[in-house]
Amino acid sequence: MSENTVDQLPLLINDILATKNDVELNNVLVDLDNVLFNDQYPLLIEAVPLDKRFAVWSHLNIDIQRITFIQVKTETRLWLVDSLSDEQCFELLAEIDLEELLEIAEALPDRFLTYAIKQLDESQKALYQQAQQYDDNELGHNLDYDYVRISEKLKVSSAKRLVYKGLNNYTEEFYTVNKQGILTGVVNIHTLLNADDSALLSDLIESDFLKLTANTDIDDASEALILSEKMSLPVCDESGLFMGRFTFASAYYIKEADAAKKLNQSGGLNKDEDLFSTVWQSAKNRGVWLGINLITAFLASGVIGLFEVTLQQVVLLAVLMPVVASMGGISGSQTLTLIVRGLALGQITEANLKALLIKELKVGLTNGIIWSVIIGGFTYLWFNDLGISLVLGVAILGNLIAAAASGVLIPSILNRMNIDPALSGAVLLTTVTDVVGFLVFLGLGSWFLL
Structure with a gap:
């Protein structure tokens, strides 16, 4: 991919709009999958008028289509649902993960939402039901589940093996829980790696730590995480039961979405309005x-x-x-x-x-x-x-x-x-x-x- 990929989006839009027939359009769209970054394809789809949009969509491979389907605005996603066959929509949802489904569930027709839920494994279905207990503006509806939760009874050597297997993004701490699943503390990864293998994990646990509650407003949670200078924070319910974590990436996304929403609303626009809505x-x-x-x-x-x-x-x-x-x-x-x-x-x-x-x-x-x-x-x-x-x-x-x-x-x-x-x-x-x-x-x- 070119180093100037960011600059390719406006050039590609201009080339697409300059085409006069299907042959010219197909020539422009050759090798479309390798022209942009993944996050730019939703912008491309939304920037193309409806008469050429479906042709652009059809030239994307299924993996990019899946990413784009999740990331486009609600109005654009509904246009896709109306334009595609049910079988094509099912294919887009076949590999959807829990976080993606929670992001778009409210804007999916019932038959597609039911299908997408069936694709989740049992643990993900349980987490999905848990998230549905909270409004979409509450933290409990927007959790990240790629965390490491360990028993406070482990030895340091056992915890280190988890580190050596590889850590998920935004992981700088392990979260320790007791038998009831109550969050008891955090263990800093650097502290863990420098500890003696024969030591007990309980000796490294920090009991004075910052945590968030699931019913916290998502904007307030984002502000708290940013001010904490942490990469992520643990989230518990009202009883202290550990539920998941809130990451810096999610906070950044929410802040960005909120800024875009306010910019649109200041002009009386719907945040999900497609550039080429009817x-x-x-x-x-x-x-x-x-x-x-x-x-x-x-x-x-x-x-x-x-x-x-x-x-x-x-x-x-x-x-x-x-x-x-x-x-x-x-x-x-x-x-x-x-x-x-x-x-x-x-x-x-x-x-x-x-x-x-x-x-x-x-x-x-x-x-x-x-x-x-x-x-x-x-x-x-x-x-x-x-x-x-x-x-x-x-x-x-x-x-x-x-x-x-x-x-x-x-x-x-x-x-x-x-x-x-x-x-x-x-x-x-x-x-x-x-x-x-x-x-x-x-x-x-x-x-x-x-």
């Missing part, structure tokens, strides 16, 4: 967000409508309205970004929220004074109207203070209500700055200019 499906996915924006837009328009007579008599107010809204929106967005980041990092608490609000209000006041003078002065030079300039300056000052307060309070309140402020905060903030800005600007205009 027009109706994409329109439906985004319609709710457009509806929310429409409501907030009508609210701002309603405020403007209250001052219809004022706008008819003082037309310059209509010309300058966007300045008020824009300044408030930008200022509020800066504060909102700061607060959302602080909440995500755990830096903002009830104890420091008041001090932070006061600080941001002072920033809003300072910027408000500076920019109201600058904008008011520029407006006076432009229109030679002192009244308009004063009204605009005061409105800018008031809106920047309101934006600062909203930028702190809105995400804090949303976070307390368990609503993601990164998703809803910007819409609410824009509504507040628009409404307050127009209300102050047009209200002052009605009062002083008529």
